Amino acid sequence: MTKIKQLPPHEAQKIAAGQVVERPANIVKELIENALDAQATQISLYIEDGGKKLIRVVDNGYGMNSDDAQLCFAKHATSKITSVEQLETINTFGFRGEALASIAAVGKVTLLTKQSDTQQGTKIIIEGGHIKDHTITACKTGTDIAIHNLFYNIPARQKFLKKTQTEWRHIQQLFHAFCFAHPSIHFKLFSEDKPIYNYPTAQFDERESHTNNIISRCTQIWEHNQAQHMLAINAEHSNTLKITGAISNHQHYRYNRNGILFFVNKRWIKNYSLSSALLKGYLNVIPPGRYPMAIINITVDPTTVDINIHPRKEEVKFIHPRRVEQLIKNAIKEVLEENLSNQIKQPVDFVPQTKNFGFDVPHTSPSFAYPHQPTPPFAATPTKQEKKSTLPFEITHNKQFETKEYEQTIIQPQTPNINQTTSTTSYNLIGQYKKTYLLIEKETGLFLIDQHAAQERILYELFSTRFQDIATTKLIFPQIINTTQDNIQTLEPHLTIFHRNGIGIEQFGTNQLKIESTPVHLKGQSLEDLVQQVIAWIQEYQSLDSDKFFNTINEKLHAQMACKAAVKAGDVLTQEQMIQLLKDLEKTPNRFTCPHGRPTGWLLSINEIEKKFKRRL
Ligand code: ADP
Ligand code: MG
Numbered sequence: 001m002t003k004i005k006q007l008p009p010h011e012a013q014k015i016a017a018g019q020v021v022e023r024p025a026n027i028v029k030e031l032i033e034n035a036l037d038a039q040a041t042q043i044s045l046y047i048e049d050g051g052k053k054l055i056r057v058v059d060n061g062y063g064m065n066s067d068d069a070q071l072c073f074a075k076h077a078t079s080k081i082t083s084v085e086q087l088e089t090i091n092t093f094g095f096r097g098e099a100l101a102s103i104a105a106v107g108k109v110t111l112l113t114k115q116s117d118t119q120q121g122t123k124i125i126i127e128g129g130h131i132k133d134h135t136i137t138a139c140k141t142g143t144d145i146a147i148h149n150l151f152y153n154i155p156a157r158q159k160f161l162k163k164t165q166t167e168w169r170h171i172q173q174l175f176h177a178f179c180f181a182h183p184s185i186h187f188k189l190f191s192e193d194k195p196i197y198n199y200p201t202a203q204f205d206e207r208e209s210h211t212n213n214i215i216s217r218c219t220q221i222w223e224h225n226q227a228q229h230m231l232a233i234n235a236e237h238s239n240t241l242k243i244t245g246a247i248s249n250h251q252h253y254r255y256n257r258n259g260i261l262f263f264v265n266k267r268w269i270k271n272y273s274l275s276s277a278l279l280k281g282y283l284n285v286i287p288p289g290r291y292p293m294a295i296i297n298i299t300v301d302p303t304t305v306d307i308n309i310h311p312r313k314e315e316v317k318f319i320h321p322r323r324v325e326q327l328i329k330n331a332i333k334e335v336l337e338e339n340l341s342n343q344i345k346q347p348v349d350f351v352p353q354t355k356n357f358g359f360d361v362p363h364t365s366p367s368f369a370y371p372h373q374p375t376p377p378f379a380a381t382p383t384k385q386e387k388k389s390t391l392p393f394e395i396t397h398n399k400q401f402e403t404k405e406y407e408q409t410i411i412q413p414q415t416p417n418i419n420q421t422t423s424t425t426s427y428n429l430i431g432q433y434k435k436t437y438l439l440i441e442k443e444t445g446l447f448l449i450d451q452h453a454a455q456e457r458i459l460y461e462l463f464s465t466r467f468q469d470i471a472t473t474k475l476i477f478p479q480i481i482n483t484t485q486d487n488i489q490t491l492e493p494h495l496t497i498f499h500r501n502g503i504g505i506e507q508f509g510t511n512q513l514k515i516e517s518t519p520v521h522l523k524g525q526s527l528e529d530l531v532q533q534v535i536a537w538i539q540e541y542q543s544l545d546s547d548k549f550f551n552t553i554n555e556k557l558h559a560q561m562a563c564k565a566a567v568k569a570g571d572v573l574t575q576e577q578m579i580q581l582l583k584d585l586e587k588t589p590n591r592f593t594c595p596h597g598r599p600t601g602w603l604l605s606i607n608e609i610e611k612k613f614k615r616r617l
Helices: 009-020 024-037 066-071 084-089 099-106 164-181 210-221 272-281 321-348 384-390 418-424 451-469 485-500 528-541 546-565 575-586 606-612
Strands: 042-048 054-059 108-114 121-127 130-137 142-148 186-191 194-199 230-238 241-248 260-264 267-269 294-300 429-433 437-442 445-450 472-482 504-507 512-519 601-605
Touching: 009 099, 024 042, 024 054, 024 099, 024 142, 024 164, 042 164, 066 121, 066 130, 099 108, 164 186, 164 194, 164 210, 164 260, 164 267, 194 210, 210 230, 210 241, 210 294, 230 321, 241 321, 260 272, 272 294, 272 321, 294 321, 429 575, 437 451, 437 575, 445 451, 445 575, 445 606, 451 546, 451 575, 472 528, 485 504, 485 528, 485 546, 528 546, 601 606
Parallel strands: 042 186, 260 294
Antiparallel strands: 042 054, 054 142, 108 121, 108 142, 121 130, 186 194, 230 241, 241 294, 260 267, 429 437, 437 445, 445 601, 472 512, 504 512
16 A cells, blocks of 8 residues: 655645744744835834734835736745846845745735735735635735734644744844844834834935944944944955944943844844854953944855855855955954054053153143154153153152052063163153052043053963963962862863963872962962863863864963953052053053953043033033
């Protein structure tokens, strides 16, 4: 007896629909894409019960005539391509001609549609894939399509729908992705008949670049205080590969990746490698475990990307993925660096273009103008004569700062005669505020430096670049760390990572570790949490290849060591120690932020100060 039977078409279609329609958001995606393909400029989405009861999309696109309105629900019915070859250069979102067929198989559909050159529109009602009603009716130009009672005819699928809240969250996320990708379109979202979001076109000026429009869109979608942290990004590899968009600066981040969206030729896609490239661009700029916000549009020649590898077109495949990743990473690094320089250049420009040196108060005497002098931002110590003549007053040693507390963690001076220099230095350092911030008087305002963040960066760079020179000290009383055998087994093959960084650690018995020497910077500190942290990183990153693994752990270890060794908020510093810190900071690369991405300093501009005192409007 034969066992195989061909499924009747309506049953087969219900099964095939599973490919396209897994949850309400999938339908929303197909319908909005159809509206976009129909060149709509206004798109409204209506949702009830997280899409389970109703999904309706109303557009003002070019609509369909009566025949097409009926045909659009047939399998493989599309107006967008006529042969597979055209896929190479496709510029519409749809092309498979299966979305409406699938959707009609799993819900009750009402379609109203009209083209602009006709008076009357068409209304079609479909249930279970069969047309129940087809009438001529009055309606607006465009298309209004509603899906009621999703999976009403497939109870097995219906019960897999998630809670209303979950489906609603997916829909909102998707809706916003469309809004970001198409800032020129007016989008509205209603839930249970109530308006939830309304984003009028963000293309205020035809000439405005797409990037500016995206930032305007961010302002509509996110709270103002988030959007104001967005920086425009614009880079290209060639005519056939460009990126535009907006990314958050170093001062703003989230605890999850939900603010990161990638679009390839305006399609929202998910791609792990692109996210990693983006995060690499932020390395050392934002804290670990935090994520930026980023709207990244990748425009590529359609022949260099395959958009047909995923049933819902949520993933794509590039012919040259590395090229795209590199472009993203570099563009992000560049934009962040430029932004940081712009923000902090002024205050940390220790040698301004004219007149005064470093942190001096302004001098009006023409003899102090050095207009043609090359002005590297962190120039060497001024000559004696310059120092003398620019010195507004001698820095007096303030008894309050005299303490030994800081000695243990002070940076080993890279300039041995620091004390001599200190006595004649021209920095106008006001002092330490709240035992946490260094206050510096500048022509442009009051510059504040976070002593911990600044020294953390200094030490991080020192540990990263010169770890072989780091002086170590033998402990008179070794530190014993109790841990589990499991942890010791994890750590044992990697102890060299510690050794290379000046931490003499060995196994001591079955469940103990012994530390006999540490870098001088860490003298007297308990390293237990550092060791436990490294064990956790080893477990987390052991799937990486060995080079990557070593670099990742090393980098994290340096940041952690720097954090431990750096002077803390609340530590009292002497005048000399403060000046040493500033000098070291001058010479340090990446000095604008600490390794966790917090700023090391910022300027309270004289303008702001004067405004507060109403000296200036
Ligand atoms: P695809 O988008 O892959 O072509 P669909 O099943 O989504 O397949 O749609 C089938 C056809 O119906 C489309 O090719 C288009 O011609 C027409 N269509 C669907 N939605 C709309 C709409 N909102 N406005 C105008 N035409 C539409
Ligand atoms: Mg479609």
